[in-house]
Amino acid sequence: MDIDLMLRVYPFFLEAAWTTILLSVLTALLGLTMGTLGAAARLSRFAVLRFIGAAYVSFFRGTPALIQLFILYFGGPQIGIQLDAFEAGVIGLGINAGAYMTETIRGAIISIDKGQKEAGRTLGLSNWQSFYKITLPQAGRLMVRPLGVNLNMLIKATALVAAISVVELTYTAQRYIGSTYKPFEMFLLAGILYMIIIYATGRGVAWLDRKVQIT
Amino acid sequence: MSDKSHFVEIRHAQKSFGALEVLKDISLNVERGQIVAIIGPSGSGKSTLLRAINDLDPLTGGEVWLDGVQVNKNLPHRQYEKHINEMRQDVGMVFQHFNLFPHLTARENVTMAPKMLKGLSSAEADKLAEEQLEKVGMLDRIEYYPSRLSGGQKQRVAIARALAMKPKLMLFDEATSALDPELVDEVNAVMKKLAEEHMTMIIVTHEMDFAASVCDRVLFMDQGVVVEEGPPSVVFKNPSKDRTKEFLRKHLAGAN
Ligand SMILES: Nc1ncnc2c1ncn2[C@@H]1O[C@H](COP(=O)(O)OP(=O)(O)O)[C@@H](O)[C@H]1O
Numbered sequence: 001m002d003i004d005l006m007l008r009v010y011p012f013f014l015e016a017a018w019t020t021i022l023l024s025v026l027t028a029l030l031g032l033t034m035g036t037l038g039a040a041a042r043l044s045r046f047a048v049l050r051f052i053g054a055a056y057v058s059f060f061r062g063t064p065a066l067i068q069l070f071i072l073y074f075g076g077p078q079i080g081i082q083l084d085a086f087e088a089g090v091i092g093l094g095i096n097a098g099a100y101m102t103e104t105i106r107g108a109i110i111s112i113d114k115g116q117k118e119a120g121r122t123l124g125l126s127n128w129q130s131f132y133k134i135t136l137p138q139a140g141r142l143m144v145r146p147l148g149v150n151l152n153m154l155i156k157a158t159a160l161v162a163a164i165s166v167v168e169l170t171y172t173a174q175r176y177i178g179s180t181y182k183p184f185e186m187f188l189l190a191g192i193l194y195m196i197i198i199y200a201t202g203r204g205v206a207w208l209d210r211k212v213q214i215t
Numbered sequence: 216m217s218d219k220s221h222f223v224e225i226r227h228a229q230k231s232f233g234a235l236e237v238l239k240d241i242s243l244n245v246e247r248g249q250i251v252a253i254i255g256p257s258g259s260g261k262s263t264l265l266r267a268i269n270d271l272d273p274l275t276g277g278e279v280w281l282d283g284v285q286v287n288k289n290l291p292h293r294q295y296e297k298h299i300n301e302m303r304q305d306v307g308m309v310f311q312h313f314n315l316f317p318h319l320t321a322r323e324n325v326t327m328a329p330k331m332l333k334g335l336s337s338a339e340a341d342k343l344a345e346e347q348l349e350k351v352g353m354l355d356r357i358e359y360y361p362s363r364l365s366g367g368q369k370q371r372v373a374i375a376r377a378l379a380m381k382p383k384l385m386l387f388d389e390a391t392s393a394l395d396p397e398l399v400d401e402v403n404a405v406m407k408k409l410a411e412e413h414m415t416m417i418i419v420t421h422e423m424d425f426a427a428s429v430c431d432r433v434l435f436m437d438q439g440v441v442v443e444e445g446p447p448s449v450v451f452k453n454p455s456k457d458r459t460k461e462f463l464r465k466h467l468a469g470a471n
Pocket residue numbers: 232235237255256257258259260261262263264
């Protein structure tokens with residue numbers, strides 16, 4: 001194993017790791033937004049919105065994320081959507097992550113005993129007041145861990161955007177293989193950096209989860 | 216014109232869940248300061264009737280009136296929501312499983328609704344919470360989260376939470392049924408105290424002794440109808456209907 005080589009190329013990989021992190025953060029933000037909207041749609045009192053929410057979830061969970069990225073990036077221009085690779089990566093992965101987060105958020109909300117909302121309504125709170133003062137704070141605490149799982153998956157899924165040539169970690173590893181012919185070292189180095197990002201994120205999620213729990 | 220002077224008036228209440236008719240033409244009047252117990256076998260519609268009073272389970276037929284105002288009146292959705300939220304502020308409800316808010320302390324459980332709905336300042340709401348928790352004997356646990364309270368303590372906080380809205384009417388749906396036997400008395404004591412203060416109460420209960428000791432009137436329900444109704448001395452000691460006798464035989468046998 002060529003450790004010297006790994007140390008030499010390491011700074012370039014680090015730079016690529018920042019791109020992966022930026023991609024992850026933007027994807028996570030878009031995913032959370034879409035997940036919130038998706039959950040609101042799936043829990044709506046209007047059948048049309050429930051249908052749209054369900055269709056969104058089944059399409060994006062029921063097809064490979066890579067195909068979704070290809071449709072957006074390569075197929076997009078055909079229907080008038082011009083995006084650069086990074087934009088397509090964020091939007092494609094964000095919408096995909098949002099489908100998973102929709103189910104996470106909805107799951108947490110429906111797991112709150114309906115007696116909670118009833119107790120609020122009985123006191124005179126409106127539907128919305130009971131939701132945001134009673135149901136949501138409880139559901140929010142339950143969501144932290146499963147959203148952490150979604151985040152973990154989403155970070156790993158950012159590797160897919162190498163296929164549309166976003167210069168992030170995986171793409172960078174592939175590029176260095178072209179000049180060094182050392183796939184083992186290059187992919188290992190990328191793997192180590194992914195692991196550090198994911199480990200740190202996992203610790204952050206665990207910390208947040210502890211912080212919001214009621215003792 | 217019918218007489219609307221009763222404090223609570225239920226007229227020809229009918230309720231179906233799909234094909235299942237749970238309440239069949241029930242009428243009931245409760246006067247201010249009266250305490251009415253509803254007894255009857257499980258599934259007879261007691262909870263449904265109680266929950267119709269504050270429209271938690273809206274009736275499919277009939278009317279509910281409270282203090283001269285119709286609760287289940289026909290209004291467009293938005294207006295109805297506003298109306299019902301106002302009505303509910305006057306009707307306290309206590310549930311079998313307490314339904315305390317687990318993410319809030321005892322204090323916050325009590326202060327939340329008065330702050331949100333009555334615009335109380337934090338200081339006013341705190342004072343109110345202290346008064347109400349004192350009344351139910353829970354002042355020393357004011358900063359506790361529900362997870363650290365016993366069932367009886369939770370139920371007393373739930374009562375304080377309801378009382379903080381200064382309701383005109385209190386509804387109790389088997390408030391002691393989920394409690395270990397040794398915790399029942401502390402909750403009953405709070406309910407007795409309310410009775411002494413002439414709070415109007417409708418109490419669904421399985422405890423015949425308690426019903427007999429605090430109530431002015433007892434309703435025996437079975438299969439969605441009121442089978443028998445009268446003062447506890449008559450309904451418990453001298454019931455006229457066979458179904459009442461049979462029910463009481465089963466329930467009083469265990470009690471004494
Ligand atoms: N939300 C509901 N949907 C369908 N059936 C219900 C619902 N709530 C109650 N019921 C049915 O109505 C009947 C009366 O229930 P309930 O009022 O809870 O009885 P009780 O409180 O006397 O035990 C039961 O048969 C019960 O299964």
